[in-house]
Amino acid sequence: ALQVYEESRRTSIYSSELSETSLVKFWEDFVVQAKAEGLSGSSGELSFEKLIDRKPKQAARRLFLAGIVIAALLFLPAPMHFVDALHRVVHFTERFARPSPYQFLVTPGTKEVLKGSDVPIMIRVIGPGVRNIVLHLARTAEDQERISLSSDSSNIFRTVLRSLRMTTTYTAEVQGYRSDEYKLIVVDRPLVKSLRVLLTPPSYTHLAAHYLEDNVGDIEALAGTNATIEVISNKELAQALISFGDSTKVPMSISGVQAVGSFQVRGNGAYVVSLQDTSKLTNSDPIVYRITVLPDEFPTVEITQPGRNADLGEDMKLPLLLSIRDDFGFTKLRIGYRLVHSKYEKPRQADSYVEVPLPSGQGSELKIPFIWDLSKLNLVPEDALQYHAEVFDNDAVSGPKLGRSESFVVRVPSLDEIFAQVEEEHKDISKTLEVSKEEAEKLHQSLQEVQQEFLKTQKLDWQNQKKIENIGKRYEELRKNLQQAAENLNQLIQNMNQNKLLSPETLEKYMELQELMNQLNSPELQQVLKKLQEAMRNLNPDLFREAMKNLAFSEEAFRQSIERTLSLLKRIQIEQKIDELRKRAEELRKAQEELHKSAEQVNPSDAAKLNELADKQGDLQSQLSSVEKELKQLKSRMEEFPDEMPLQQLTRAMQQLSTQQLSSKMHQVQRQLQAGELQQAQQIQQQIAQGLSDFQSAMEQVQKALQENQQREIVNQLRKATNDLLTLSQQQERLKNETRSFEPNSQRFREAGEEQAKVIENVGNVIGHLIQLSQKTFAVTPEMGRELGKALMQMNQAMSGLESRNGGFASSQQEGAMASLNRTASLLEQSLQSMLQGSGAGGLQSLLSQLQQLASQQMGINAMTQQIQQQGMSLEQQAQMARLAAQQAAVQKSLEQLAEEARRAGQREKLLGDLEKIAEEMKEVVKDLENKNIASETLKRQDRILSRLLDASRSVHERDFEKRRVAEAGENVQRQSPPELNLENTLNRLQQDILKAREEGYSRDYQDLIRRYYEALQNLGVKVQ
Missing domain, CATH: 2.60.40.10 (Immunoglobulins)
Structure with a gap:
């Protein structure tokens, strides 16, 4: 690129501005321009490789490789020193200490460890002559530790940090030179x-x-x-x-x-x-x-009532009280039963069941009353069922567990069995009374001996004390025997009433007899005996005389009560036997009519059925033979009281039964049935049924005649006693008025004393007459005896006043005696009116029957209420609830009326209290039903109502052995005599009381009695306005 640049600048292709501009920055523009100006051809002819000088590059490469080889040779013998030296070279501006001559290799170095674990530490030191090192541990600034370590055979220093709990910093030191600092970081396990x-x-x-x-x-x-x-x-x-x-x-x-x-x-x-x-x-x-x-415990169930084997009554209903317990609740309760004995069927092996309704809102412990109706099972006499109760708990996890009660047997007794049991219990009670009477006579003789000995010696010694203590023990044993006899009588009455063996009149007499037997448990005699023993211990002759006097009176009353009870029991037994024979005749007639119907429907070719009918006819013949024997025993008992008993009517009934020869006819029918002669057998069966019907009517006549005879005699004697007492009251009042006017020196005191003695004698005659009457009827009550006793005591005190010429005292005592005579006459008149109206005959039986009917109605209401509560509240159920409220209100009203009738009839306070409590519970139930609010408390109230109704119906004839009399020790009473009585003002005030009595609703009989008494007073010459 530089060559191209120089060439372009030499050929003046590029401008001077472009030459001075960065080649790199405008390289892309230059390429584009060169292409545009036709420079690509000139560059293509040039050889760029020839222009590059490669020698400097190759020399640098050789020099670099030689440096790497030398550095490697220096690093391998002492890599750490090399690294440290390199570090110092790079950081040439820092000051560095002289390098350590030792190299430390530390394991594990810095590491996370678990809390509580053991951590082994290994240190290898590279350097001259290292035999020992120091290990520095630092947990906190204050918690530091030095550990001296020696090397092992392999020149390694070892130690173990046990149960490390905290993060620890550690270093190794040799001759002032330390290793790097390492840290053991303690971490927790999850917990x-x-x-x-x-x-x-x-x-x-x-x-x-x-x-x-x-x-x-x-x-x-x-x-x-x-x-x-x-x-x-x-x-x-x-x-x-x-x-x-x-x-x-x-x-x-x-x-x-x-x-x-x-x-x-x-x-x-x-x-x-x-x-x-x-x-x-x-x-x-x-x-x-x-x-x-x-454990979810097993449920338990117990049949607490009757809690024993029992006999079914005529209504074929068995009242049960089931006590069930569980820790959490129940799902089902039932009665399992099977037939175990029958004259006409084979025993059953499998159980049948009847469900018992459970109340809603259950608890862990319930008492469930249940009346088991067995009438649908068509049981016959001598059939026996074995039954038990089963309850299931509400365990929804493991499944309901079963609890089972003890098994009992319920039988349908035959009439023969029932009456045989009644006869046996009668004998036991009579025997107890006979023995008690004899024992009471012996006690009387023993007391007389003690008294006579005291009169001779006028001393009290330890021998007499022992005799009195022995008499007390014998009396206590006698009292217990009589109490047991009273309880046996109570059970007997229940059995007879349950089987409807008694007429209402006889049932009422049994109730009165039971009350009389309860009164034999005399607290007065017990108190007197205690005082007598106390006098003996204190050697107090005066206290002994007083106690003996009181004891003689209480002991005599006790013996007379036993004698009266025994006499009444014998008479009631006769009435019961008449009821029994009338009942037997009725049952025989019904059984014979039923047998006749079966004979009409039987297939003549069914030999087994014919033999069964023949056997039943034979059973009826045996029962009739038993009736004939009982008739003879009844006649023998009646002959003990010939003036009171309808012997003539009974003799006619016996002759009628004998003349018709029913027993032989039954035997003939039995043979004819076995022979298949159905037509002849049916004709004779009709004759037998008619004969039994006639005998039943004859026994009803005997019963009616007995009641009429007894009532006639008792009414006449009550009237005579009432008239005698009113006459004596008039005499006593006249004598009182005369005595009040006597002067202290009057010669009339002696004459008045003679007249008072005659009144006392006549009152004694009335008392003797009433004692005899009390052995025939319950109309003579202990209250009458107390009033007459009080009258005699006050008359005797009046005699003392007359003898001491104290006219005021004598007159006040005579007035008290007159009042007691009047009260006795009033009590006699009440008994007389009660007998004439017949209020005592059927009132108790009627009360019992009505209570049982109300219990039956309540049971139906309870069942319907539970059903509605379980099904919910639809429109139909709301309407049904309104009907239930009306039914419950009707039952409540009937119960209130029944309580009022019981109150007027003089029933016991306990029974009245029970009925009133039941009525109050019913009111609350009616409110709940009217408000359409069926809560668990509503159902509990209904259960209580039913239970109390059943209890009340039982208590009518159980009498509960109530203790009505309370003995109180006698005490001397001193009081001022009342002022003179103004008869005219008194009679006017009493007439006003009669009018008030009418307004307040006293009985007409009582008003008539008061009126006759005041009329008798007027006959004395007192003018009454």
């Missing part, structure tokens, strides 16, 4: 800084989700529980896993230093949390956490 476990139990448990305590990873939970593991690490994570003992793994979601994963608890085991950071470091020795599956 779990925080762990939280959220447990979500299975939905069927209705338990809330909850966290375990922080950093607690051991899991104890039900199978099916969802466990969520929340982890926070010390480093950013790349991966996290939940690893189980069976090698399965569950990946966790990663977000920075956080990881979350979940799994479902299925069985016992263990797990760890495995972490990996972004440097692919993993956590070492992760904590092993246990997984323990808590």
Whole structure:
């Protein structure tokens, strides 16, 4: 290019401006211009290679290669020195220390190591005579360390830094010369800084989700529980896993230093949390956490009522109370049963089931009342079912588990069995009363012996004390026997009522008998015995005399109560036996009519069926024979009370049964059925049925005659006692008025005393008359006896006042005696009116029947309410709920009316309280139904209502052995005598009270009684306005 340039300039081709311009900058323009001016031809002829001198270039190349060879020869023996020298040459302006004569080769040099790991260090020193070196360690400015090292056989210095926890800087030193500085950078493994476990139990448990305590990873939970593991690490994570003992793994979601994963608890085991950071470091020795599956317990069920083998009543219904328990809830409850004994069928091997409704809003422990209706099973007498209860829990994970109760047997007893049991229990109760009566007589004799000995010696010694203690123990044992007899009587009444063996009249008498037996548990006698023992211990003769006097009275009343109870029991047994025979006649007639229908429908060629009918006819013959025997026993019992019993009517019934020869006819029908002579057998069966119907009517007449005879006699005696007491009250009042006006020196005190003695004698006669009457009827009550006893006590005190010429005191006591006589007459009149109206005969049975009907209605309402609650609230169900509200309100109104009737009839306070509580519960249920709000509490209320109705119906005839009387120790009472009585003002005031009584609703009978009493007072000559 330069040659071209020089040539162009010499030939003056280029201008002077172009020559002075940079060749490089305008080279492209020059080429273009040269082409334009035809210079390409001249350049093409030139040889450019000839113009280049290659010698300087080749000399430079040889010199460069020689330098490289020399440098290589110098570098190989001491490369580091060469490098250092080269560094100093390049940086010629800096000052450098004299180079070290030693060369350090350090392993591992600068490196990242895991925290806690051991780091081996190896140092090789190149230099003259190196035997020892010093290793300098620096963790912090304050934490520095020197380690002297000796070389091994291979001239290497070795050491190990154990469990390195902090980043450490280290250098090696030999004779003041140090190696370069190296650093061991400590890095952490990923680890779990925080762990939280959220447990979500299975939905069927209705338990809330909850966290375990922080950093607690051991899991104890039900199978099916969802466990969520929340982890926070010390480093950013790349991966996290939940690893189980069976090698399965569950990946966790990663977000920075956080990881979350979940799994479902299925069985016992263990797990760890495995972490990996972004440097692919993993956590070492992760904590092993246990997984323990808590058991979902099996449900349990118990048949708490009846809780024993039982007999079915006539209604073929078995009331059950089922107690079920589980930790979380239930899905199904049922009764399993099978026939295990029958006269006419083979026992069953497989169970059948009846479902028991479960209330919604269940708890872990429930009591489920259920009335099991077995009438659809067509059971016959002597059939026996074995039954049990089964309950399933609500375990939705492992499947519902089954709990089973103990098995019981329910039988359909035959009438023979029922009446045989009744007879046996009657005998046991009668025997207990007989033995108790004898024991009471012995106790009476023992007390008399102690008293006579005291009267002789007037001393109290330890022997008498022991006798009194022994008498107390014997009385306590006697009391327990009577209490057991009362409980047995209660069970007997329940059995007879359940099987409808008693007429309402007889049932009421049994109830009164039970009440009387409860009263035999005399607290008064117990208190007196305690006082007597206390007097013996204190050796107090005065206290002993007083206690013996009170004991004589209480002990005599106790013996009379036993005697009365026994006498009444014998009479009631006769009534029960009449009821029994009437019932047997009715059942025999029904069975014979049913057998006649079966004979009409049987196939004459069916020999097996004919033999079965023949066997049934034979069973009826056996039952009739038993009836004939019972008739003879009944007649024997009636003959003990010939004046009271309808012996004539019973004799006619027995003659009628004997004349018709029903037993022989039954035997004839049995043979005809076996022989296939159906037509003849059916004709005689009709005759037998008619004969049994006649016998049933005859026994109803016997029963009616007995009731009429008893009522007639008792009414007459009650009227006589009432009139006698009113007459004695008039005499006592006249005597009181006369005594009040006596002067202290009056000679009339003696005459008044004689008249008072006659009144006392006549009152004693009335008392004796009532005691005899009390052994025939319950119309004579203990309250009457207390009033008469009070009247006698006050009359005796009046006698003392007359003897001491204290007219005021005597008159006040006579007034009190008159009031007691009047109250006794009033009580007798009430009993009389009750008998005449028949309120006591059927009231109790009617109350029982109505309660059972209400319980049945309530059961239907409960079932419909539960069904609506489970199905939801459609328009149809809303309308149905309104009808249920009306039905519940109707049941509530009926119950309130029933409670009012029970109150008027004088039923027990406990029963009235129960009925009132039930009515209040019903009001709340009605409100819920009207508001269309069926909550779990609504269903619970309905269950309580049904349970209480059933309890109330049972308590009507159980009587609960209530303790109505409370014994109180006697005390001396001193008070001022009242002022003189103004009869005219008193009668006017009492007439106003009668008008007030009418307004307030007192019974007409009571008003009539008060009116007759005031009329009797007027007959004494007192003018009444």
